[in-house]
Amino acid sequence: MGRAEKILNRLHLSKPQRKFLLTLMSTILVARGKINFRNLSRYSDVSEKTYSRQFAKPFNFVAFNREVINEVIGKDSERIVAFDPTFIPKSGKQTYGLDYFWNGCHSRAEKGLEISSVAIVDIQQNTGFTLSATQTVPSQDEPQPSETSKQEAQKTDKRKKKTKGQTQVKKPRRRYKDGDETLIDQYLQQVRDVKPVLLPCEKYTVVDGSFSKKNFVDGVCELDLHVVGKLRCDANMRYLYTGPKREKGSGRQKTYDGKVDWQDLSRFEYVDTKDGIEVYTLVLNHVSLKDNLKVVVLLDSRKKDKVRYALLFSTDINLSALTLYRYYKARFQIEFIFRDAKQSTGLCDSQARDPERLNFHFNASLTTLNLAKLEHLQAQSDTEPMAFSMASVKACYFNAYFIQKIFSMLGFDPSWIEKSPEYQKLRNYGKLSA
DSSP states (O other), X not given: OHHHHHHHHHSOOOHHHHHHHHHHHHHHHHOOSOOSHHHHHHTSSSOHHHHHHHHTSOOOHHHHHHHHHHHHHTTTSOEEEEEEEEEEEOOSSSOTTOEEEEETTTTEEEEEEEEEEEEEEETTTTEEEEEEEEEOOOBOOOOOOOHHHHHHHHHHHHHHHHTTTSOOOOOOOOOBSXXXXXXXXXXXXXXHHHGGGOOTTOOXXXXXXGGOOHHHHHHHHTTTOEEEEEEOTTOOEEEEOOSOOOOXXXXXXXXXXXXXXXXXXXXXXXXXXXXXXXXXXXXXXXXXXXXXXXXXXXXEOSSTTSOEXXXXXXXXXXXXXXXXXXXXXXTTHHHHHHHHHHHHSOTTOOOOOSHHHHHHHHHHHHHHHHHHHHHHHHHOOSOSOOOOOHHHXXXXXXXXXXXXXXXXXXXXXXXXXXXXXXXXXXXXXXXXXO
């Protein structure tokens, strides 16, 4: 945690909070089991009540993560900004933010919490680092139904049982915070909040297909950023007219040249074949987004009886097709961030219920993962993509903690064994081989 201490010293913090943050992040890497107040107190000298009290204090995780990212990948390397929400299972009735959110693991909406994360993905090292994490606020509570409306609802349920299989009534659109704000508006606000700390080279925001909506794309472009994402396989797009112009006075100039048929790629430019996937590209006009986009078609014809294709896009029409393809593949690193945080740093283990402590817990979990990657990359000598295992990092931290605990309880100086060549063998016990 030497790097973390140096970064914290550069921030304007009180000495007790700086000491607590160092203890917290090292304890998260040591602790086994759930990462909650009670279990953290078992692996440190800090009480459960102190953890709860400190989690309610504000801390600028964005500024801290920015410093960590600059330490790892510098300021000039090729990188992208990845954005994605994730589902957090949570039981209870009084927890702030409880609502029905999409759970990708089960492919359905479930009751729980949701956080959205902005991450910086280093293209060369092929790994991501969290910059910001924000909890999604719940939708507005619906008014309590009266006794008359309850009786009418029961009658409606009986009619639905009788007419099972018929078309059901469409659910109303969900609203968040203010009456006119939607879920996409919340996501866009988080991108606006982190824009001041983004570097000039971090101008491509890469998202999945659920964000290919006009309000999100336009909002990101207003921030002088570009969007890289995925389109529906039946996207309504038009060819741009590139023929000769009409003579003056003969009517309005022709702009478009017909609708795109995705089964016919004869008018597209062939770029290359990557791992059996053919890459085609062309600049097209999207009818719904009302903008010209650089579109990349990935045609997978390895199975002749089942040809598949995917559509990627970028608002930067000058971006090369292969770079666009590479950026979208790198977006998946944010999914590995969520996986490691849920499995190893307790992203889903918070026992808090108020928004301040929940926000602190989510950011502390993701920031600790950043620090683990920082130490791993600093120890790596080459510039090849790193082989990172969070389980191995936790095993090493626990072994070192356990060795020092044994020696201190027996009254021996722990520095004796640290000088021994066998210390590294004990510290790496149980570590996964890369």
